[in-house]
Amino acid sequence: MGTLPPSTRNLAKRLRIPREKTGFAFCFTDVGDLLPLPGGRGEFIFYSEDDYVVDESRQVIHGPRETVAEQLA
Amino acid sequence: MIGGTDVLIPTQAGVAALDACVRAIQSEWPQVVFEDALTGACFEAHECVSMQEPSEVLAYRDQNAAQAWDERGAADELRNTMIHVLTAPGQMTLVVDDPTSPSMRRIVALLKRELRADALNVPAQRQEDD
Numbered sequence: 001m002g003t004l005p006p007s008t009r010n011l012a013k014r015l016r017i018p019r020e021k022t023g024f025a026f027c028f029t030d031v032g033d034l035l036p037l038p039g040g041r042g043e044f045i046f047y048s049e050d051d052y053v054v055d056e057s058r059q060v061i062h063g064p065r066e067t068v069a070e071q072l073a
Numbered sequence: 074m075i076g077g078t079d080v081l082i083p084t085q086a087g088v089a090a091l092d093a094c095v096r097a098i099q100s101e102w103p104q105v106v107f108e109d110a111l112t113g114a115c116f117e118a119h120e121c122v123s124m125q126e127p128s129e130v131l132a133y134r135d136q137n138a139a140q141a142w143d144e145r146g147a148a149d150e151l152r153n154t155m156i157h158v159l160t161a162p163g164q165m166t167l168v169v170d171d172p173t174s175p176s177m178r179r180i181v182a183l184l185k186r187e188l189r190a191d192a193l194n195v196p197a198q199r200q201e202d203d
Contacts, residue, residue, distance in 0.1 A: 010110050012146030013131055014157065016076035016168060019146030039079035040129075040159025040166035047075070 004044045007069040015045065025068040027060040076147045077157065077168040080181055084165050084188050091128065091160050093187040094167070098156060101180050104135035110157065130158040153177060 004011060012019040035049070036042030061068055084090045095118045099105050108115050110129035133139035138154035145151070153176065157168035167184075169177045 009113050010108075010131065013142055013155070014110055014129070016147045016157065016170075017074070018148060019144070022146070037075070037079065039081045039168075040161055040164070041079060041157075041168065043159075043161075045075055 002044060003046065005069065005072060006065045007073070014041075023065055024063070025065045026062040027068065027072070028054045029058040029060060031058070077170060078172050080167040080169060080172055082165045082167070082181075082185065082188065083163060085163060086188055087162075088125070088128075088160070090165050090188055091130065091158065094158050094165060094184050095130070095132070097180050097183040097187060098132045098158075100183060101176050102132070102134045106133040106136055106139040107131070108133070108139070128160050132156045132158060156180070 004014065006022075006025040008014070012022045015022075033048070034046035034052075037045040037047060061071055063071075082090075086093070095107065099118050105118075106115060107118065108131040110131045131142075132155065133142060134154040138151065141148070141151055142155050152170040153174050156177075159166040159168070165184075167181065171177060172181065
Protein backbone atom coordinates (compact mmCIF):
# COMPACT_ATOMS: atom_id res chain seq x y z
CA MET A 1 0.00 0.00 0.00
CA GLY A 2 1.54 3.31 -1.02
CA THR A 3 -0.29 6.54 -0.49
CA LEU A 4 1.11 9.84 -1.69
CA PRO A 5 3.21 11.74 0.86
CA PRO A 6 2.38 15.40 1.63
CA SER A 7 5.34 16.57 -0.45
CA THR A 8 3.93 14.99 -3.64
CA ARG A 9 4.02 17.19 -6.71
CA ASN A 10 0.58 17.88 -8.20
CA LEU A 11 -1.08 16.34 -5.14
CA ALA A 12 -4.41 18.18 -5.45
CA LYS A 13 -4.64 17.46 -9.17
CA ARG A 14 -3.83 13.76 -8.80
CA LEU A 15 -6.42 13.42 -6.03
CA ARG A 16 -8.77 15.73 -7.93
CA ILE A 17 -9.59 17.83 -4.90
CA PRO A 18 -9.47 21.60 -4.26
CA ARG A 19 -5.94 22.72 -3.49
CA GLU A 20 -7.04 24.26 -0.21
CA LYS A 21 -7.94 20.77 1.03
CA THR A 22 -4.30 19.74 0.88
CA GLY A 23 -3.35 22.33 3.49
CA PHE A 24 -3.54 19.89 6.39
CA ALA A 25 -2.20 16.34 6.62
CA PHE A 26 -3.10 13.49 8.96
CA CYS A 27 -0.89 10.37 8.82
CA PHE A 28 -1.75 7.02 10.36
CA THR A 29 -0.56 3.43 10.25
CA ASP A 30 -2.22 1.14 7.73
CA VAL A 31 -3.85 -2.07 8.93
CA GLY A 32 -4.90 -3.23 5.45
CA ASP A 33 -8.63 -2.61 5.79
CA LEU A 34 -8.97 0.18 3.24
CA LEU A 35 -10.03 -0.53 -0.34
CA PRO A 36 -8.04 0.63 -3.37
CA LEU A 37 -9.93 2.75 -5.87
CA PRO A 38 -10.58 0.70 -9.03
CA GLY A 39 -8.16 1.61 -11.82
CA GLY A 40 -4.81 3.34 -11.89
CA ARG A 41 -5.51 5.63 -8.96
CA GLY A 42 -5.90 2.54 -6.78
CA GLU A 43 -2.11 2.54 -6.56
CA PHE A 44 -2.32 5.51 -4.21
CA ILE A 45 -5.95 6.19 -3.25
CA PHE A 46 -7.67 3.97 -0.68
CA TYR A 47 -11.08 4.41 0.85
CA SER A 48 -13.63 3.10 3.32
CA GLU A 49 -17.31 2.78 2.52
CA ASP A 50 -18.19 3.74 6.10
CA ASP A 51 -16.97 6.31 8.58
CA TYR A 52 -13.38 5.38 9.36
CA VAL A 53 -12.16 5.52 12.93
CA VAL A 54 -8.39 5.71 13.48
CA ASP A 55 -7.41 4.52 16.94
CA GLU A 56 -4.96 6.79 18.75
CA SER A 57 -2.29 4.08 18.70
CA ARG A 58 -2.26 4.29 14.86
CA GLN A 59 -2.02 8.07 14.68
CA VAL A 60 1.46 9.13 13.58
CA ILE A 61 1.55 12.83 12.85
CA HIS A 62 -0.75 15.66 11.80
CA GLY A 63 -0.50 19.36 11.05
CA PRO A 64 0.03 21.81 8.21
CA ARG A 65 1.08 19.96 5.08
CA GLU A 66 4.51 21.60 4.82
CA THR A 67 5.28 20.83 8.47
CA VAL A 68 4.27 17.21 8.15
CA ALA A 69 6.26 16.88 4.92
CA GLU A 70 9.36 18.22 6.67
CA GLN A 71 8.96 15.89 9.62
CA LEU A 72 8.45 12.86 7.40
CA ALA A 73 11.48 13.70 5.25
CA MET B 74 -13.82 13.84 -0.93
CA ILE B 75 -11.83 12.43 -3.80
CA GLY B 76 -13.21 13.72 -7.09
CA GLY B 77 -13.44 12.40 -10.62
CA THR B 78 -14.75 9.33 -12.35
CA ASP B 79 -12.29 6.62 -13.36
CA VAL B 80 -12.83 5.24 -16.86
CA LEU B 81 -10.93 1.95 -17.19
CA ILE B 82 -9.80 0.76 -20.60
CA PRO B 83 -8.09 -2.64 -20.83
CA THR B 84 -5.19 -2.57 -23.28
CA GLN B 85 -1.92 -4.38 -23.91
CA ALA B 86 -0.62 -1.58 -26.11
CA GLY B 87 1.63 -0.06 -23.42
CA VAL B 88 3.14 3.28 -24.32
CA ALA B 89 1.43 3.08 -27.72
CA ALA B 90 -1.86 3.35 -25.84
CA LEU B 91 -0.67 6.53 -24.19
CA ASP B 92 0.28 7.89 -27.59
CA ALA B 93 -3.20 7.04 -28.91
CA CYS B 94 -4.76 8.68 -25.87
CA VAL B 95 -2.75 11.86 -26.27
CA ARG B 96 -3.77 12.08 -29.94
CA ALA B 97 -7.43 11.47 -29.09
CA ILE B 98 -7.41 14.26 -26.53
CA GLN B 99 -5.62 16.61 -28.89
CA SER B 100 -8.21 16.02 -31.59
CA GLU B 101 -10.89 17.23 -29.16
CA TRP B 102 -8.81 19.96 -27.52
CA PRO B 103 -6.50 21.51 -30.16
CA GLN B 104 -4.97 23.86 -27.57
CA VAL B 105 -4.31 21.06 -25.08
CA VAL B 106 -1.41 21.35 -22.62
CA PHE B 107 0.20 18.08 -21.50
CA GLU B 108 2.05 17.72 -18.21
CA ASP B 109 3.91 14.74 -16.75
CA ALA B 110 2.04 14.43 -13.44
CA LEU B 111 5.06 12.99 -11.64
CA THR B 112 7.68 15.54 -12.68
CA GLY B 113 5.58 18.61 -13.54
CA ALA B 114 7.28 18.87 -16.94
CA CYS B 115 5.13 19.99 -19.86
CA PHE B 116 5.60 18.18 -23.17
CA GLU B 117 4.37 18.06 -26.73
CA ALA B 118 2.07 15.27 -27.89
CA HIS B 119 4.72 13.44 -29.91
CA GLU B 120 7.08 13.30 -26.91
CA CYS B 121 4.92 10.89 -24.92
CA VAL B 122 6.38 7.94 -26.83
CA SER B 123 9.53 8.30 -24.75
CA MET B 124 7.59 7.85 -21.50
CA GLN B 125 7.77 4.61 -19.54
CA GLU B 126 5.05 2.54 -17.97
CA PRO B 127 3.59 3.20 -15.49
CA SER B 128 3.14 6.87 -16.11
CA GLU B 129 0.68 9.65 -15.40
CA VAL B 130 -0.27 12.52 -17.66
CA LEU B 131 -2.40 15.57 -16.93
CA ALA B 132 -4.07 16.96 -20.07
CA TYR B 133 -5.55 20.46 -19.74
CA ARG B 134 -7.99 21.87 -22.30
CA ASP B 135 -5.77 24.94 -22.80
CA GLN B 136 -3.19 27.11 -21.07
CA ASN B 137 -5.83 28.97 -19.04
CA ALA B 138 -7.18 25.70 -17.68
CA ALA B 139 -3.66 24.53 -16.84
CA GLN B 140 -2.99 27.70 -14.87
CA ALA B 141 -6.33 27.55 -13.07
CA TRP B 142 -5.81 23.91 -12.05
CA ASP B 143 -2.36 24.79 -10.79
CA GLU B 144 -3.74 27.59 -8.63
CA ARG B 145 -6.96 26.01 -7.38
CA GLY B 146 -6.88 22.27 -7.94
CA ALA B 147 -10.30 20.77 -8.59
CA ALA B 148 -13.08 23.36 -8.70
CA ASP B 149 -16.64 23.36 -10.03
CA GLU B 150 -15.78 25.99 -12.65
CA LEU B 151 -13.04 23.72 -14.00
CA ARG B 152 -15.19 20.69 -14.63
CA ASN B 153 -14.19 18.76 -17.75
CA THR B 154 -11.13 20.91 -18.42
CA MET B 155 -8.53 18.36 -17.31
CA ILE B 156 -8.10 14.65 -17.95
CA HIS B 157 -5.78 12.59 -15.77
CA VAL B 158 -4.37 9.63 -17.69
CA LEU B 159 -2.70 6.74 -15.88
CA THR B 160 -1.06 3.85 -17.68
CA ALA B 161 -0.14 0.51 -16.20
CA PRO B 162 0.48 -2.93 -17.67
CA GLY B 163 -2.80 -4.21 -19.07
CA GLN B 164 -4.89 -1.11 -18.58
CA MET B 165 -5.30 2.60 -19.00
CA THR B 166 -7.34 4.83 -16.71
CA LEU B 167 -8.84 8.16 -17.70
CA VAL B 168 -10.00 10.26 -14.75
CA VAL B 169 -12.61 12.79 -15.83
CA ASP B 170 -15.27 14.87 -14.11
CA ASP B 171 -18.27 13.86 -16.18
CA PRO B 172 -17.84 10.85 -18.49
CA THR B 173 -21.29 11.49 -20.01
CA SER B 174 -20.38 14.93 -21.35
CA PRO B 175 -20.18 15.00 -25.17
CA SER B 176 -16.49 15.91 -25.32
CA MET B 177 -15.45 13.19 -22.85
CA ARG B 178 -17.56 10.62 -24.69
CA ARG B 179 -15.95 11.57 -27.99
CA ILE B 180 -12.44 11.26 -26.53
CA VAL B 181 -13.13 7.86 -24.94
CA ALA B 182 -14.83 6.57 -28.09
CA LEU B 183 -11.96 7.72 -30.31
CA LEU B 184 -9.40 6.20 -27.96
CA LYS B 185 -11.18 2.86 -27.89
CA ARG B 186 -11.41 2.89 -31.69
CA GLU B 187 -7.68 3.64 -31.99
CA LEU B 188 -6.75 0.93 -29.52
CA ARG B 189 -8.91 -1.57 -31.34
CA ALA B 190 -7.16 -0.65 -34.59
CA ASP B 191 -3.76 -1.03 -32.91
CA ALA B 192 -4.75 -4.43 -31.59
CA LEU B 193 -5.64 -5.51 -35.11
CA ASN B 194 -2.17 -4.47 -36.28
CA VAL B 195 -0.37 -6.80 -33.88
CA PRO B 196 1.03 -9.73 -35.88
CA ALA B 197 -0.41 -13.09 -34.96
CA GLN B 198 2.03 -15.33 -33.10
CA ARG B 199 2.59 -18.87 -34.25
CA GLN B 200 1.58 -21.42 -31.71
CA GLU B 201 4.43 -23.85 -31.10
CA ASP B 202 3.64 -27.55 -31.18
CA ASP B 203 4.61 -29.59 -28.15
